[in-house]
Amino acid sequence: MNKPAPIVAELGRPETPEETAARKAASSKAYRSSQTVRSLIAALLATLAILAVIIFAVPRGEPTAAEEIDLTGIAADVESTMDSAVIVPDLGSFWRVNAAELQGGATVVWDITLAPSxxxxxxxxxxxxAFDADSxxxxxxxxxxxxxxxxxxGGIEWDVFTPSDSAANQNISYALGTQAxxxxxxxxxxxxxxxxxxLAESLVPQIRALSEAS
Structure with missing residues (x-):
């Protein structure tokens, strides 16, 4: 003897085979959807874990300190090459040397770049x-x-230069020059x-020495 189908409270009667199939299909779909969300969350957590390992576990070296420029040593080599005294700024605690080199060309130039420390x-x-040059x-x-x-x-006369467009002139906005x-x-x-x-005033003793030696 077949057991009568249970009455569904929402319907007030037993489900039809079609309604039973639809209910089971909806339940299965909801289950699969929840599994997909769980899988996405698990994958995201795994990705974050791998990223954390990369960030915190990979060794990092300290930034390489900029090599200190031996201004005095380079200047001595330039003096030997040119057989002439060269200007060597007293850096004190304010200035640092970014570059120092002898530049060739029609006019040979001993060039130093200073920046605040x-x-x-x-x-x-x-x-x-500029060797053997004038204004x-x-x-x-x-x-x-x-x-x-x-x-x-510093007791000597300097020419004053004021470029009108510093942006177009390598950020040069002011210059002083004098014969040495x-x-x-x-x-x-x-x-x-x-x-x-x-800075110009600090160089005056060396400029006077160059003038007297010529």
Missing amino acids: ADDERGFIKVAQ KWAPQRLGGTAATDTVTV GDDYVLLYGSRSADSTAE
Whole structure:
């Protein structure tokens, strides 16, 4: 004897075979959907775990410190090469050397790039000693800018250069230059006029020595 089909409370009667099949299909679909979500979450957690291993387990070296430039040693080599004294700025605690080299060409130039050591200071000044040159050489370094004025710094007269467009002139906004015996010394860069003059004044004893030796 067949057992009568149970009455479904929501329907108030037994399910038809079609309703039973539809209910089971819906239940199966819901189960598969939940399994898919669980799988996605598990995959995401596995990915995050692998990423954490890569970030925290891979050894990292310390950043390589910039090699200190031996300004005095390079200057001595340049003096030997040129058989002439060269300008060597006293860096003190304010300045650091970013570059120092002897540049060839129609006019040979001893070129030094200085920048402030402190992180809160900005800008740079290049010190260029052009051998056997005069003020006519300076515009070659300043995008064609000629001297517009003169100023006395440290008891000697300096030519003043103020490039009109620093952005188009390698960020050079101010320069001072003076004759040092047979050579022309040019200080140029993006620091203020006062900062440039302060550096210029510190070079005066060497500039006088070059003048007296010529």
